[in-house]
Amino acid sequence: MNRGIVTIATGDKKYYEMAKNLLISIRITNPNEKVAILTDEANEYKKLYDDVVILKNPYHSYMDKINLLKHLPYEENIFIDADSLVYDKLSDIWKEFESKTDFSCYGTKLSIGSKGGWFKESDIGEWRDKIYYIPQMHGGLYFVRKGDFIKEFYELCLKIQSNYKQYRFAYFDEPADEPILALASAILNVDFASTRQTICFYPAIEKIMDLNIYKRKLTYLSQGKCCSGKVLHFGSINTEKALYKCERDKFIKILVVSNKL
Structure with missing residues (x-):
């Protein structure tokens, strides 16, 4: 299976430095893992990675994680935020996601009507009667598997993004990856991995x-x-x-x- 770790760095040089630090931690703890970067330019950092994807129209924001869904470097991908460091082998994480939907992350499915997730049932407009649960999820690590489901998931994310101001999300007044992915996950009944820690x-x-x-x-x-x-x-x-x-x-x-x- 063609699989690997992915991170993103666009815009300010500090994000490339963070991504490099993440890469170093992966090389030390997981030397056999392939690592790719999604970036907005071919610079001196490019040679450090196994694979490089150049984004033609980056957002230079959280929203570049939505771009990831369209520009996956591998058949199976684990995205890790650049402002992270890896301390142990990732093999158990791959196993956790084997039986999950083609998009997944660490999270919990809260009951409809819950007030503890990324949104309230009353704040998501036309999607109110189409969600399976209220998601409580972490956006620092995503699992993404190429396929028709991800194409549908990506298009749904773009639709939510274009109508973002019609909804109300926790923490983010402006479009960001976590609330958009959370709502798309609830609509398409995405599975979460439960080992949150x-x-x-x-x-x-x-x-x-x-x-x-x-x-x-x-x-x-x-x-x-x-x-x-x-x-x-x-x-x-x-x-x-x-x-x-x-x-x-x-x-x-x-x-x-x-x-x-």
């Missing part, structure tokens, strides 16, 4: 318990429970903080010794 969203956790790339260890406290993860999604703003820079430098140090890039 596999990808850890740094701003949402209570405390990092143990972060050790040398031991391939990522443990953290979330809702009073100690969880183990494989991918730490820092969030773009947190890549300027000491923790991210410290972890980045550890990966680079290992890279210099192992020469895996």
